[in-house]
Amino acid sequence: MALSDADVQKQIKHMMAFIEQEANEKAEEIDAKAEEEFNIEKGRLVQTQRLKIMEYYEKKEKQIEQQKKIQMSNLMNQARLKVLKARDDMISEMLNEARQRLGNVAKDxxxxxxxxxxxxxxxxxxxxxxxxxxxxxxxxxxxxxxxxxxxxxxxxxxxxxxxxxxxxxxxxxxxxxxxxxxxxxxxxxxxxxxxxxxxxxxxxxxxxxxxxxxxxxxxxxxxxxx
CATH class of the missing domain: 3.30.2320.30 (ATP synthase, E subunit, C-terminal)
Known part of the structure; x- marks a missing residue:
């Protein structure tokens, strides 16, 4: 039995709707997969950059701590040298005073x-x-x-x-x-x-x-x- 034009048109529309639905579902599936892969990659990149940032600031923190230690050591050395110089100056003054008094020995x-x-x-x-x-x-x-x-x-x-x-x-x-x-x-x-x-x-x-x-x-x- 031959199909009428109306039946043919109806079947064509039905097939087109089916194909369109399949295409939409496939597109949604692709979009979902792409979104998932995007989120995974984005998470990976974020984690990688986060680790890099943490490493960077940890390195900076260690550098700052090392600089603080060096600076503190330098300050302590400078203070120690000042103390030693002050002590040496005091001893030198004492010896100079003793030398000045030597003349009195020969006068006795x-x-x-x-x-x-x-x-x-x-x-x-x-x-x-x-x-x-x-x-x-x-x-x-x-x-x-x-x-x-x-x-x-x-x-x-x-x-x-x-x-x-x-x-x-x-x-x-x-x-x-x-x-x-x-x-x-x-x-x-x-x-x-x-x-x-x-x-x-x-x-x-x-x-x-x-x-x-x-x-x-x-x-x-x-x-x-x-």
Whole structure:
């Protein structure tokens, strides 16, 4: 039985509607799949960027923390250096004051000759030479000459050898020397400095650990005093 034109048109419309429905469903399926993939990719990208941002700020935080530590260390070192400099300045001032007082030692006639005896005899023992030349301040010549006469016999008795001593009257000690003497062997190549300044410097060097403890207290981080 042949279909009428109306039936044909109806079937065509029905097929077109079916195809259109299938196309719409397929399109919706594609859209949904695309939306899902988009959301998955978007989530992945967001998570990746989030991790990158977190890593970036963690790195920045570590850099800032490191910079803070370095800055704090620098500040502590600067403060420590300032403290050490202040301490050294205080010790230098104390030693300078002591040097200024040295002149009073040579002005005391009751003590200076005995001190000269000790400086002279110690110099003899350090040199252990048969001939010794002494340099002194010009104003100390009589004190030194008397000390020589007193101590040559003591030296000879101790070391069992002769000793010839002369005072160098062409080269006196500098005017700014507070007192004491310099001793030289026969050819002048060996020198023993027993001026008051040199003895003070030697004593200060030897007693520096004790001086620091007396002034600033013991350093808990220091195991040895040498």
């Amino acid at each position: 006639p009751s003590k200076y000759p005995a001190l000269m005896d000790g400086l002279l005899l110690q110099g003899f023992y350090q040199l252990l030479e048969p001939k010794v030349t002494i340099r002194c301040r010009k104003q100390d010549m009589q004190v030194v000459q008397a000390s020589i006469q007193r101590n040559i016999p003591i030296y000879k008795a101790a070391v069992k050898t002769n000793l010839e001593v002369r005072i160098d009257q062409d080269n006196f000690l500098a005017p700014d020397i507070s007192g004491g003497i310099e001793l030289y062997n026969g050819d002048g190549k060996i020198k023993v400095s027993n001026t008051l300044e040199s003895r003070l410097d030697l004593m200060a060097q030897q007693m520096m650990p004790e001086i620091r403890v007396s002034l600033f207290g013991a350093n808990p981080n220091r195991k040895f005093l040498d």
